[in-house]
Amino acid sequence: KNEVEQSPQNLTAQEGEFITINCSYSVGISALHWLQQHPGGGIVSLFMLSSGKKKHGRLIATINIQEKHSSLHITASHPRDSAVYICAVGVGGGADGLTFGKGTHLIIQP
Amino acid sequence: KAGVTQTPRYLIKTRGQQVTLSCSPISGHRSVSWYQQTPGQGLQFLFEYFSETQRNKGNFPGRFSGRQFSNSRSEMNVSTLELGDSALYLCASSPWTRRETQYFGPGTRLLVL
Numbered sequence: 001k002n003e004v005e006q007s008p009q010n011l012t013a014q015e016g017e018f019i020t021i022n023c024s025y026s027v028g029i030s031a032l033h034w035l036q037q038h039p040g041g042g043i044v045s046l047f048m049l050s051s052g053k054k055k056h057g058r059l060i061a062t063i064n065i066q067e068k069h070s071s072l073h074i075t076a077s078h079p080r081d082s083a084v085y086i087c088a089v090g091v092g093g094g095a096d097g098l099t100f101g102k103g104t105h106l107i108i109q110p
Numbered sequence: 111k112a113g114v115t116q117t118p119r120y121l122i123k124t125r126g127q128q129v130t131l132s133c134s135p136i137s138g139h140r141s142v143s144w145y146q147q148t149p150g151q152g153l154q155f156l157f158e159y160f161s162e163t164q165r166n167k168g169n170f171p172g173r174f175s176g177r178q179f180s181n182s183r184s185e186m187n188v189s190t191l192e193l194g195d196s197a198l199y200l201c202a203s204s205p206w207t208r209r210e211t212q213y214f215g216p217g218t219r220l221l222v223l
Binding site for chain 1: 143145147152153154155156157158166168198200202210211212213214216217219
C-alpha cells in the first residue's frame with residue numbers, strides 16, 4: 001500500500017512569496033497528481049506528472065522518481081491561491097485507485 | 111464542454127436508510143471514479159467504472175456499490191447508512207483511465223443523522 005506524506009500541513013505566507021509544498025510516497029508509481037481544493041469542496045486537477053517538470057502560469061510541479069518525491073511551487077503567490085493542495089499517486093498496472101495525501105492548507109495574506 | 115455534474119448536491123438521511131448519488135461525466139469521457147472525503151480520513155478511492163464495468167475498487171464495505179450506464183453516467187449507492195458515512199462524495203471523469211488528468215464534479219455532501 002502506498003503511503004503519501006505531504007508537508008507542511010499548514011502554511012501561511014504573505015502575498016508575493018514563493019511557496020513550496022512537498023509530497024513523498026513510499027512505492028513506485030505510474031503518475032502523481034496535484035489537486036487544488038477551494039472552500040466548498042470543488043477540486044481542480046493542476047498537474048499530472050510521471051517524470052520531470054511541468055509549468056502552468058505561476059505554478060510549477062516537479063517529480064524525482066528515484067527519490068519518490070514531488071514538489072509544487074507557486075511563484076508570486078496571491079490571496080486567490082489560498083486553498084488546500086492535495087498530492088495523489090497512482091500505481092501502474094491498474095490494481096489500485098489513487099492514494100491521497102492529507103493535503104496542505106495554504107493561506108496567502110494580502 | 112459541460113463539466114462533470116453531480117446530483118443531488120446536498121442530502122440528509124437517517125441511519126439505516128439507503129442513498130443513491132448520480133454523476134454525469136464530461137461528454138466523451140468513459141472512465142468515472144468515485145471518492146469519499148471526510149475530515150478524518152481525507153480523500154479515499156471508492157471505485158472506478160469504465161464501459162459499464164467496475165474496473166477497480168477501494169477498501170470499502172459491500173454496502174458501497176455502483177454502476178455505470180451505456181452513456182457513461184454513473185450512480186453510487188450506499189445501503190444501511192451509518193453515521194460514519196457522512197462525507198463529501200466526489201466523482202471524477204477522464205477519457206480512458208484514472209491515470210489521466212481527472213476532472214472532478216462539485217460533489218454531493220451527505221449528512222447521516
